[in-house]
Amino acid sequence: MIKVVAKSVVKKEKIEKYKKMVDELIEKTRKEDKNIKYELYQDVDNPQVITFIEEWEDHKSLEEHMNSKHFEKIVPQLNKLRETSEVNVYKKVK
């Protein structure tokens, strides 16, 4: 299992648009065979910080996700609404 934390700082005036735009991505990603979890979180102190916390069976399933039609269609649109973005791919240690 691998864990992904994809943290974005979304443009202040685009937060609501962003939260609507992710719906299709979330719906289609959760239907992917090897997706275990795909959840969206918002920082309680700074609403501009919006983060996907994801679980995947393995690296291959994450690669397939990033090559999927829904990812390639929607993520570039989301990027336009973001100020910054960082992705960490993790293995569990303890």
Add this chain to the structure above:
Amino acid sequence: MIKVVAKSVVKKEKIEKYKKMVDELIEKTRKEDKNIKYELYQDVDNPQVITFIEEWEDHKSLEEHMNSKHFEKIVPQLNKLRETSEVNVYKKVK
């Protein structure tokens, strides 16, 4: 439920020491009444990035954790092994 992502960049030569030093913190935190999950992850591309991903019943339980004896004892020791550290506290959106 709230989610905490506490991401640190650990000094390169201190990684193994850090991974040992967290043991007591993890063991005692998991025994706290209102802790749901307390897991340690390491970035697959950069082993210096070591991150706690946590789940707590509510804000009060997180505050109690941060005032606990084990937190107050061990976290300052961990801080000395870190280059940087950032904590986000999240609510689930979707």
